[in-house]
Amino acid sequence: xxxxxxxxxxxxxxxxxxxxxxxxxxxxxxxxxxxxxxxxxxxxxxxxxxxxxxxxxxxxxxxxxxxxxxxxxxxxxxxxxxxxxxxxxxxxxxxxxxxxxxxxxxxxxxxxxxxxxxxxxxxxxxxxxxxxxxxxxxxxxxxxxxxxxxxxxxxxxxxxxxxxxxxxxxxxxxxxxxxxxxxxxxxxxxxxxxxxxxxxxxxxxxxxxxxxxxxxxxxxxxxxxxxxxxxxxxxxxxxxxxxxxxxxxxxxxxxxxxxxxxxxxxxxxxxxxxxxxxxxxxxxxxxxxxxxxxxxxxxxxxxxxxxxxxxxxxxxxxxxxxxxxxxxxxxxxxxxxxxxxxxxxxxxxxxxxxxxxxxxxxxxxxxxxxxxxxxxxxxxxxxxxxxxxxxxxxxxxxxxxxxxxxxxxxxxxxxxxxxxxxxxxxxxxxxxxxxxxxxxxxxxxxxxxxxxxxxxxxxxxxxxxxxxxxxx
Numbered sequence: 001x002x003x004x005x006x007x008x009x010x011x012x013x014x015x016x017x018x019x020x021x022x023x024x025x026x027x028x029x030x031x032x033x034x035x036x037x038x039x040x041x042x043x044x045x046x047x048x049x050x051x052x053x054x055x056x057x058x059x060x061x062x063x064x065x066x067x068x069x070x071x072x073x074x075x076x077x078x079x080x081x082x083x084x085x086x087x088x089x090x091x092x093x094x095x096x097x098x099x100x101x102x103x104x105x106x107x108x109x110x111x112x113x114x115x116x117x118x119x120x121x122x123x124x125x126x127x128x129x130x131x132x133x134x135x136x137x138x139x140x141x142x143x144x145x146x147x148x149x150x151x152x153x154x155x156x157x158x159x160x161x162x163x164x165x166x167x168x169x170x171x172x173x174x175x176x177x178x179x180x181x182x183x184x185x186x187x188x189x190x191x192x193x194x195x196x197x198x199x200x201x202x203x204x205x206x207x208x209x210x211x212x213x214x215x216x217x218x219x220x221x222x223x224x225x226x227x228x229x230x231x232x233x234x235x236x237x238x239x240x241x242x243x244x245x246x247x248x249x250x251x252x253x254x255x256x257x258x259x260x261x262x263x264x265x266x267x268x269x270x271x272x273x274x275x276x277x278x279x280x281x282x283x284x285x286x287x288x289x290x291x292x293x294x295x296x297x298x299x300x301x302x303x304x305x306x307x308x309x310x311x312x313x314x315x316x317x318x319x320x321x322x323x324x325x326x327x328x329x330x331x332x333x334x335x336x337x338x339x340x341x342x343x344x345x346x347x348x349x350x351x352x353x354x355x356x357x358x359x360x361x362x363x364x365x366x367x368x369x370x371x372x373x374x375x376x377x378x379x380x381x382x383x384x385x386x387x388x389x390x391x392x393x394x395x396x397x398x399x400x401x402x403x404x405x406x407x408x409x410x411x412x413x414x415x416x417x418x419x420x421x422x423x424x425x426x427x428x429x430x431x432x433x434x435x436x437x438x439x440x441x442x443x444x445x446x447x448x449x450x451x452x453x454x455x456x457x458x459x460x461x462x463x464x465x466x467x468x469x470x471x472x
Contacts, residue, residue, distance in 0.1 A: 018189070022181035027174040034170045041162045045155045046134075050123055053136040057148045060085050069144065070097030074104055076128050076149065083133075083150040090115035090143040104128070105147045111137055115145035125152065132156060191229040198232070208240040264289065315353045322347050322382055324354060325391065328361040329380055336369040345382040348389050350458055352438045360434040360442075361391075363427040364454050368395035371452070389458040396451040400444060408444050 060072060069089045076084035086103050088111050097103065106126055113119035114137050121138035126149065135149035194212045201210050212229045267289040271282065322345040329343045350357075368378045372395045379394045400408060411429040428444075431454075435442040440458045447453040 016182070016185075018185040019178065019182035022185065023174065023178035026177035026181065030170050030173045030177065034166045038159075038163050038166050042159045045158055049134050049150065049152060049155050050136070053123070053134060053148050053150060054138075056085070056150075057136055057138050057146055060146065060148065069094065069103075071102060071104055076104060076131075076133070076151075083148075084128075085146065085148045087140060088112070088115055088145045088147060090117075090145070105135060105149055107147075111145050111147065114139055115143050117143065191226060195229055195232055198236075202236070208236050208243055211236060264293065315355070316351060317354065319350050319352050319354050319357060320347070321350050321357070321389070321391065324358055325361055325380060325382055328358055328365060331362065332365040332369060332378075335366070338374040339369040339372050340375065340377045341365070341369075341380065342377060343380045345380070346384045348382060348384050350389070350438070350440075356434050357438065360431045360456070361393075363431040364393040364456075367427055368393050368397075368452070368454070371395055371397035373397060384460075387460055389460055391456040392453055394447050394451055394453040396447075396449075399446050399450055400452045405444060405446075409442070 069087045072085040072087060074084050084104055086105055088103070088107050090112055092112055105128070110119060110122070114121065117139060121136065124135050124137065126133050126135050128149065132152045133149045134152040134155075135147055137145055137147050140146040191212065198210055198212050202208055211233050267285045271285050271289065325345055326343060329341050332339075333341050365378065365380070372378060376396045378396075380392070381394075382389070382391045409428050409432045411426055432442045435456055438458075440456055443455050443457070445453050445455065
């Protein structure tokens with residue numbers, strides 16, 4: 001069975017297999033219906049013949065003489081009733097009639113028992129002079145049995161013709177089902193064919209910009225195959241965007257690393273000729289080299305963090321966000337002594353990785369302090385409502401211009417005002433990635449009265465933050 005299945009379906013295309021299975025199913029149903037129709041026709045024609053015999057017997061019995069035996073109707077060659085009929089006595093020793101009254105139908109022991117009243121009427125198939133006949137044997141008066149027979153070859157011919165006609169109809173139906181099944185499978189699987197061609201094209205060209213083109217009449221159907229094609233197009237769009245983002249990241253990282261690496265090489269070459277430099281020059285070169293190494297190391301670490309798009313499961317725990325924010329604010333006060341930090345924190349607990357959440361808050365605080373004038377205030381507020389948990393960091397600097405607002409979370413993006421400041425442009429991108437990995441959303445907006453406000457929002461369920469890092 002497995003070998004037969006492998007031979008029938010193993011190397012055939014999907015549409016051929018679908019058409020074959022569909023045609024086989026339709027053929028089985030059609031043959032079953034035709035077989036049932038053949039049986040019904042045969043039964044009905046036979047029942048009509050038996051009904052004719054019963055009606056003829058009812059007409060003949062009153063005409064027969066009570067004590068006579070022998071043939072009543074002897075034209076057994078007729079194709080219609082009356083054909084032939086005879087009366088048979090119950091006593092086998094009774095002399096058989098002679099001449100025109102001689103019996104023409106076969107008489108058996110069952111016939112005698114019907115005449116004696118010990119057996120009821122019955123039908124039987126006989127052959128008379130080489131012709132098939134249907135015979136009814138039924139009780140008559142005075143211990144007699146009436147036998148009525150009629151030729152059944154017309155019924156046999158009708159059943160045979162009906163069988164041939166039904167067979168022809170079944171054959172045509174199977175062929176038609178095969179053709180329609182192949183057409184239907186080919187039409188229904190056309191988007192799958194396009195999907196396969198698109199996938200092969202992308203594999204060959206490595207270009208995810210290609211899409212499955214659906215004609216308008218197919219796009220309106222909204223069936224499973226059409227939805228599959230639409231989902232595949234959506235996946236290709238996401239893949240194209242991911243590939244473009246990766247290329248931009250590589251290009252931006254290469255551009256950003258070029259300047260510090262050039263400076264590192266210059267300072268390293270200077271230090272290699274330290275005997276030609278004064279002590280002050282060596283100190284400046286060494287200091288610059290250390291600063292540039294720290295910048296490159298920080299940028300590489302940031303890129304590694306950005307490349308990891310999920311949080312380690314073993315580090316996930318319940319985090320008191322208010323305590324974590326208080327600790328980050330205290331650290332920021334030490335890093336930015338010329339900036340005044342205030343904290344208004346409601347108690348709140350979230351599910352997450354403490355170190356990653358601390359990195360997120362530190363990046364927001366460093367960004368706020370960097371864009372705040374000396375002596376300005378950075379306000380940190382954690383508020384819990386029935387539906388959300390919002391942590392906001394607001395500075396009182398220049399704020400974010402309308403043209404820069406859509407891009408503040410892009411990797412390596414720096415506004416014109418920020419290009420003269422230290423940093424690689426990765427801090428806010430990393431902060432948003434960490435927020436999304438924890439099921440939160442980080443947004444930026446202009447604050448009332450000037451400055452920028454960054455809002456970290458967690459959704460709440462049952463009065464506590466129901467936030468879990470992605471991949472956990």
